[in-house]
Amino acid sequence: MDFFEAATTTPTVRHFLDRPIEPGLIEQVLATANMAPSGSNAQPWEFVVVRSAETRREIQRLYQEMWEPYKETAIIRGRKELSARAIKALRVGDEFAASLGVVPVHILVFLDRPKMRVERGSAEDLHNFGATYGSIFPAIELLMLSARALSLGTAVTTMLSNREPETKRLLGVPEQYQLIALVPMGYPAEGFKRPYRKPVWPRIHAERWDRAWPRPASKA
Numbered sequence: 021m022d023f024f025e026a027a028t029t030t031p032t033v034r035h036f037l038d039r040p041i042e043p044g045l046i047e048q049v050l051a052t053a054n055m056a057p058s059g060s061n062a063q064p065w066e067f068v069v070v071r072s073a074e075t076r077r078e079i080q081r082l083y084q085e086m087w088e089p090y091k092e093t094a095i096i097r098g099r100k101e102l103s104a105r106a107i108k109a110l111r112v113g114d115e116f117a118a119s120l121g122v123v124p125v126h127i128l129v130f131l132d133r134p135k136m137r138v139e140r141g142s143a144e145d146l147h148n149f150g151a152t153y154g155s156i157f158p159a160i161e162l163l164m165l166s167a168r169a170l171s172l173g174t175a176v177t178t179m180l181s182n183r184e185p186e187t188k189r190l191l192g193v194p195e196q197y198q199l200i201a202l203v204p205m206g207y208p209a210e211g212f213k214r215p216y217r218k219p220v221w222p223r224i225h226a227e228r229w230d231r232a233w234p235r236p237a238s239k240a
Contacts, residue, residue, distance in 0.1 A: 026168045031215040033173030034116040036123040036206035040071075045170050046125060049205070052166035058155035064135040065159045068191050070126040078190055079128075079202070080120035082183045087117050090179070116175065123204040127163065128180075128187070130197040131156045140198060156200050163203060173208035176201050 050067055058064060070076055091113055095106050102110070120126070136152050138145045145152060164174045180187050184199040193199075224233035 021169050026165055029212045029214050030164055030168040030174075031213060032175045033204075033206075033208045034112060034119055034175065035209040036119050036173065036204065037209050038122050038124060039207045040124050041172065041206065045172065046205075049163055049166045049170065049172070050127075053159045053163035056159035056162045058158070059136070059151050062132075062135040062155055064132040064155055066130040066132060066197055068128040068130065068193065070128065070191070071124065075190065076123075076126055077121060079126055079180070079187070080117070082186055082190075083120055083177070083179055083202070084117050086179045086182050087113060116177075120204060123206040125205045127203040127205055128191065128199065129156065129160055129163075129201045129203060130193060131200050132196065133198055134196055153200075160201055160203060167205055168212070171207065172205055173212070174203050174205045176203050178202075 046069060050069075053065070053067070054063070056065075070079065091110055095109055095113075096102070099106065131152070133140050136155065138148075138152060160176055164176065167174045178201050180202050181199055187193075187199055188195075188197070221233060221235045225231060226233045
């Protein structure tokens, strides 16, 4: 499909059908993700594809162990009355957590730390973390875009990072690899739509921060 159509209609999908995905489509998505740029062409990504219902349920359990306290501390605690935005965040989060038991494929993305030649948690890692994570997230973005081109929906969450040891034990992942993200993938139950975004023009600066980019006559 047209690239710009795919790029502007790749929302976070939270409701999936339980329709299985052909292995060839999964391979096509990951082969495309594999073409992402990375620092020094390190290509530090590893993908674990989970289709087993039992393992997916276990991943869902680990996720919910993090989601429940997160929504309590980040959304609910200390508020006398929840705003409409907070209520929506709770609903959407609960729906997404529930969807993990339905979505047919879980793709877990791992970073090969030795390939980045920076020790995890070191001063250099903390000072220049953009170089490290900037070498893995382009692959995730390409994964999501290529899935959209094949009419597959995705989401991306880093919530499982706080359950990294348990997740790695579940999947038999060696110690050197760092869990970066969980990307559920499946056919969306509600189709695709253009996600809401604020206009880009106020966020484009010409040469200097205090100079606005000339806005075109036609809206885009």
